Amino acid sequence: MTAFHAAFADALDGRPDALWSGMADDERSRAALAVYRNTTFKARIDALQANYPTVSELTGEEWFRATADAFADAAPGDDPAMATFGESFPDWLERFGPARSLPYLAPVARLDRAWTRAHLAPDASPLASDQAARLGPALAGVVLPLHPSLSLFRFDWSVPSLWLAHRYPELDGSLEWQPATEGLVIWRPGLEVRARRLSPAEYDFLQACRLGRPLAIASAAAQAAQSRPDGRPDVPSLFAGLIQAGIFASPVPGPKP
Numbered sequence: 001m002t003a004f005h006a007a008f009a010d011a012l013d014g015r016p017d018a019l020w021s022g023m024a025d026d027e028r029s030r031a032a033l034a035v036y037r038n039t040t041f042k043a044r045i046d047a048l049q050a051n052y053p054t055v056s057e058l059t060g061e062e063w064f065r066a067t068a069d070a071f072a073d074a075a076p077g078d079d080p081a082m083a084t085f086g087e088s089f090p091d092w093l094e095r096f097g098p099a100r101s102l103p104y105l106a107p108v109a110r111l112d113r114a115w116t117r118a119h120l121a122p123d124a125s126p127l128a129s130d131q132a133a134r135l136g137p138a139l140a141g142v143v144l145p146l147h148p149s150l151s152l153f154r155f156d157w158s159v160p161s162l163w164l165a166h167r168y169p170e171l172d173g174s175l176e177w178q179p180a181t182e183g184l185v186i187w188r189p190g191l192e193v194r195a196r197r198l199s200p201a202e203y204d205f206l207q208a209c210r211l212g213r214p215l216a217i218a219s220a221a222a223q224a225a226q227s228r229p230d231g232r233p234d235v236p237s238l239f240a241g242l243i244q245a246g247i248f249a250s251p252v253p254g255p256k257p
Contacts, residue, residue, distance in 0.1 A: 044072040047082035052089060052112045054166045055105055067096065083120060087113065104177050107159040111186065114151035115167065115195070118188040121149035126189040126246035140216040144209055145249045150187035152206055160184035160197050168195055189246025201225040201233035202242065209248075215239075 045068040049056050056064040075088055090109035099105050126147055135142060146152070153160065160182040161174040183198035185206065198206070201222040208218035219235045242248065 041069065041072055043082065044085060045069055047085040048072070048089065051083070051086050051116055052109055054112050054163055055093075055109050057166050058105065058108065059102070067093075067098070070096070083116065089113070104157065104159060104162060107155060107157070108163050111153065111159065111163045111167075111184070111195075114153070114186045115193055117151060118149040118186050118193045121188060124148050125250040127243055127248035127250045129240070129243050131250060132243055140219075141214050142251075143212055143214050145251065146206065146210055147187050147189060147247060147249045149189075149193075150185060150247065152183075152185055152203070152210060154181065154183045154198075154203055154207075156181055158182055164195060164197070171196065185247065187247060194245070196245075199225075199233070199238075201235070202238060205235070205238060206242070206247065 045065055048068040048071065049061075049064060052064075059067070071086070071089055071092055075092060090106050090113055093099050093109050094106035124147060127144065132139060156179065158174060158176060158178050158180045161180075162177060163184070164171050165175050181200075183200065183203035184195060185198055186193065186195045188194065204225045205218045205222040208221040209215075213221070219239070222233055222235050222238060225233065
């Protein structure tokens, strides 16, 4: 980026002083700059609304775009790719005064951001059932990597249900905001981003895997969750279901000794 381009970018963000060393500081220049600045801000607002559609649905377009304008002014960003714009929006929203009466907005925004991360993540082959089967008894000591597109969540409130009701209405998520511990996974094993709620046993199993624990330890964590009132969870079926869903990445074999 040249010095002029850097100065122009600063001017679009409301700091035009350096720009006037290379062009006239007059009414015509300021009017032209205002056109560029307005266009830039609109692009940021549009991008933020596209990246956080669930937040926009929950608040309404007018409230969201006014909030997006404030965010774009406070955190203009430096990545030209609008698909990634607003990475800090969930944290910013948590501190934003007008959103304090809407405690579900920031966690919902984090789920929207996780969806975008999964959508933009590099392609990776998920672990296949036959790959796991070939490991036999040695599987207990294996540390399986989660799919690189995957984000794992657990909340003390019904954020996953609320988010799913908007992003995946076919999954019958609840629109109620209530105190209820819920787990959620968002990932993209193929062409489409997927999401689903997790049982306590599934969450504890995947959390152990995320922490680099071997499958025997992950299985013990799932057993300790005791998610079923009629007994301990069926961990082999749980594991098979996660494999079938494409939750794990296919391990890359290391170099032969």
